[in-house]
Amino acid sequence: MDDFARRLLHWYDRHGRHDLPWQHPRTPYRVWVSEVMLQQTQVATVVPYFERFVTALPDVRTLAAAPEDRVLALWSGLGYYRRARHLHAAALICVAHQAGELPRDFDALAALPGIGRSTAGAILALAHGQHHSILDGNVKRVLARFHGIGGWPGERRVENELWTLAASHTPATRVADYTQAIMDLGATVCTRSNPRCDACPQARDCIARREALTATIPAPRPARGLPERHTMFVVLRDRQGRVLLQRRPPQGVWPGLWSLPETADESSAYALASRLAEFDTDVAALPEVRHAFTHFKLQAVPLEWRGVRARRAVADTPDTRWCSHAEIAELGIPAPVRKLLFALNQDQASFVPSPLPLSRRERGSQRATSSRKGREA
Structure with missing residues (x-):
């Protein structure tokens, strides 16, 4: 020794x-x-x-x-x-x-x-x-x-x-x-x-x-800028308070975990929500979700529809599931998504939906309004 x-x-x-x-x-x-x-x-x-x-x-x-x-x-x-x-x-x-x-x-x-x-x-x-x-x-x-x-x-x-x-x-x-x-x-x-x-x-x-080198030894990982990735979460809640979750693909971000349906922008989020559920309520923008990965930073805006009705074609499958709060606790869900879902389950008065930034809100509202009018016509 x-x-x-x-x-x-x-x-x-x-x-x-x-x-x-x-x-x-x-x-x-x-x-x-x-x-x-x-x-x-x-x-x-x-x-x-x-x-x-x-x-x-x-x-x-x-x-x-x-x-x-x-x-x-x-x-x-x-x-x-x-x-x-x-x-x-x-x-x-x-x-x-x-x-x-x-x-x-x-x-x-x-x-x-x-x-x-x-x-x-x-x-x-x-x-x-x-x-x-x-x-x-x-x-x-x-x-x-x-x-x-x-x-x-x-x-x-x-x-x-x-x-x-x-x-x-x-x-x-x-x-x-x-x-x-x-x-x-x-x-x-x-x-x-x-x-x-x-x-x-x-x-x-x-x-x-x-030699007074404790601040420089060991050397840190070589610095590199992290790109930002922007996305939208589609939050569909039925009248029983259940939320629609989808299993993510086996490759990519959060592989195989259960998460919220995801799209690139507001208009596609409305289109996806319409395919997955029936609703006659307005959409609300929830507080942004930010999360840092090793190779990039994620910025997601959740859009929530409450009181929706599940479409018959969107029943529970191996990769799609309507989940109660108790069922969510038993699934593998990414931490930032779980935090969001937990907040939604709390007293709604303490978790007030906030609007998107003005320019984004206007664009999303205009798209959502025009889409609804087109469906009602």
């Missing part, structure tokens, strides 16, 4: 996190679910989702047996829904080929959907004490600063160098504790901004601290 690992474990015994829910008990399944949830998501956010998820689906077999909609509903709000689909797909593989257990072999485990090298190492190290290194975002930051490694850690050259360093520091004993310790150090001390170097067990030998 080198000095880096020795100092880290000494710190962990006194200051590390020992009460995380996936540590008690620290089974392979619980470690796996937590590690996948923690990809690109902070611990404080993950904890309530983890507890809800493992209460509903406590092991590999129950996860595999659950419908995908159930898995996505439990995941709803965490984002990056491909992670949930990978969990489900991996569980199905484990039931079919691993007797309902996660494999203990590194190569077999890393080959499962959504796992890969670092997550496989974390599962085997934390759950079984096997000697494997990890390299998540926290570990990259700790090692890059300690060794003074410049550049963006997502770059292949930098990442390969960090993997070599991770392997060199991982001890042969107390592997589970070391693995948790280095993640804890990055999450609580060697943070992205304002690191607490005075509380760090590695401060004495840290190159970034010594």
